[in-house]
Every structure is written in C-alpha cells, then in structure tokens.
Amino acid sequence: MTEQELQILVEKISDESFGKPFCHQATFNPRLRSTGGRYLLSTHNIEINRKYLEQLGENELIGIIKHELCHYHLHLERKGYQHKDADFKALLKKVNAPRFCSQLPNKQVKRSPKKLLIYQCSNCKQTYTRKRSINTSRYVCGKCRGKLVKAREVTLN
Template identity: 30%
Template sequence: MSNNKPTALIMKYLYSLILELGEKPDSLLSRLSYEEAMDWMNRLKRQAKEKAKAFQNHSSFHEQSVRAIDTSDHKELAWLGNQLSLTYYGRPCKVPIEWDKSLKNAAGFFAFNQHIHKPIRIVQSMWQYNQFGAQHVIGTLKHELAHYHLFIEGKPFRDEDEVFKQECKRIGAPLYALAMQEGYETSCAACGTFVGLEKKERKKLKSRCCKEPLRFGSYVLIFPNGVRVEVEK
C-alpha cells in the first residue's frame, strides 16, 4: 500500500462530500494515503450523483458536473442557484444570489426581514469558493435554499430547527460550512514552541517567544472537527 500523501484539494473535496452525504468525518481521515483518499472520494461522488438523480426533473442540469464558476459577475452563480431550486423544489428562487468577496467567516447566508416576512437575498463567499471549489458552493447554495424555501413556506428555517436539519438531509445539503485551517506547521527554532500555520515559507518570520527564525514543518489541513491531516500542498 502506498504511503504518499493526498493533496490538500482532494482532502477538501472529500470532506465536503462526507458532509453533503450526511456521513461523519472521523480520525481515519488523518491516515489516508493518496490512493485511499481518491477511492473514498470517487465512491462518495458516485453516491452523491445517484442521490442527485433522485431529484432530477426534466432539466438537463447535473450539479456533479460543475467544476468551475465564473466569478466576474453574479450571473452564473444565480443561474446555478436557480437550477438547484428548480431541481429540489420545483420552483425558482426569486431573490438575488450574489458573490461576496470579503466574507470569510461563513460560506454564505440567507438574508431576510423577519418583521415583514420578506426574503432579501442569498450570499455566497467568493473566498470559500477559491478555497474549496465548486462543489462546496453547490452544497452551500443548497443549504441557503433550504433556509429560503422553508422561510417562504412559513416553516421553521433556522440552523437549530429540526425541520431545517431534516430538509438539509433530504436534499443532501451540509449542515455546517467548512472552516478549515491550512498551512505549514511552524515552531520556534530556539525553543521548539509551536507558533501556528503559515501558508508560505518565509525566512524573515520570527517567533514571539525567542525572537528567533521559525522552523517550517509539515503542510497540514485541520478540519472543523479538529482532525489534522498531513497533505501535499
């Protein structure tokens, strides 16, 4: 069995598929070789494709085929959101679906006015798209569409509501956004104290403890559940 490391992109995609299909990520993720990660990812992709087919109407849209999204304007994102809305709910989304370049602490959100019961828009983080790819955006849009459709139907629609959780499970939407940490593990060259993660190896950086250069170690992903995975950048 090969012990070569999976790439960061493969592990991000694998994690998003695990959440999308309602499986629980566990410590096994930290021990996967490249081949094992690819096998698991391909198996989940087939499952996700089969699940999506169960909801397909007469539209020719297939969400698993989306590999890249134009971020120069909102048009393609809005089109994707409407295709998902038609596929899973049989009706369009009638609010704007827009990119947000500065949103980093969330994958996206559904904006609404509770007082006059009016949906306003769905927002998708462009930063998270650049981090995790198109399939993460698909999952986020499905999550936000579940908020939107439950809201306009007058049903419980918040993250903590059981109705919402069941709706996400029904359409294969993740319950939570990805919030991964990624970078080289760094430590103080003098005392060995762990300093943090750095995306790039920079010789000029120094530790706060001893004011000495940093030692750069393995490149890792740390998943939202705390699992640490050594990967190829």
C-alpha cells in the first residue's frame, strides 16, 4: 500500500464511520516501534506503523485508523480525546474501534537475564541486595556508615 492509498483509505473511513471529512495528512512512519499509529496534536496528522499492515492485515490497519480518527475528531471538536476520557471511550464503541492494537507476532522482547547484586559493609557485614549496580564510592552502609564492597552477583532463571 502506498502513502496515497493510505490517505484515500483514511479519508474513506472518516467519511463512512464518522460522517466527517479528514482534512489532514496520513502517512506511514517507519520509526514507530511499539504502537500501531499516532495522532499528532500539533499538526493534526496521523502516522501509521506499516508493520501492522504487513503482519496482521488490512482489518487490523482499519482498526488502528479508526482509533486514531477518534483522537483526531474529538480533538478538533475540543472534546476529551485522551484514552482515559469518557468521550473517547464512547466514540470508540460507537465506531467499533479497538482501544489498543494487537501485539505484533514477531516482536521479540530483548530481556537480559535476571541478576541480583549483593553488596556487603566492610565494617558490620550488613548485606544489601540490589537489582541495579550502585556506586560504592558514593554510597555507604546505612547502619554504620562503613564502606560497601560488592560481595557477589547472583543470576536468576
């Protein structure tokens, strides 16, 4: 689908589902990663993630367009256009638009292995368990103000 075809589709959905014209620009944005689309408040344009069309098909794309058009029309009418607003939720239901888009099937979440860092006070032997490393030259023991030393690192499965 080209950007011109996307523009025509958005205008058609706006007329059919909302009964109002879409007078701004709809484009594909290759930088979108975790969302199907977004409505830009400053320009009133709509950006769509092409991966949703390629991986989930045209029905998912139409749902994303309807969702973004809800933001668009409500914002222009000076009504509640945010996800939390009652006007937005009501319009979503009226035009049968999804509140959230589906997750992409081949999206791989990069997760590092879980680890715990164990720090120990060199004076009183008090231990501190942390998920993130700390600067031992900056922080001291909360019990006796002694110097902290990294004792060990534990990897969890």
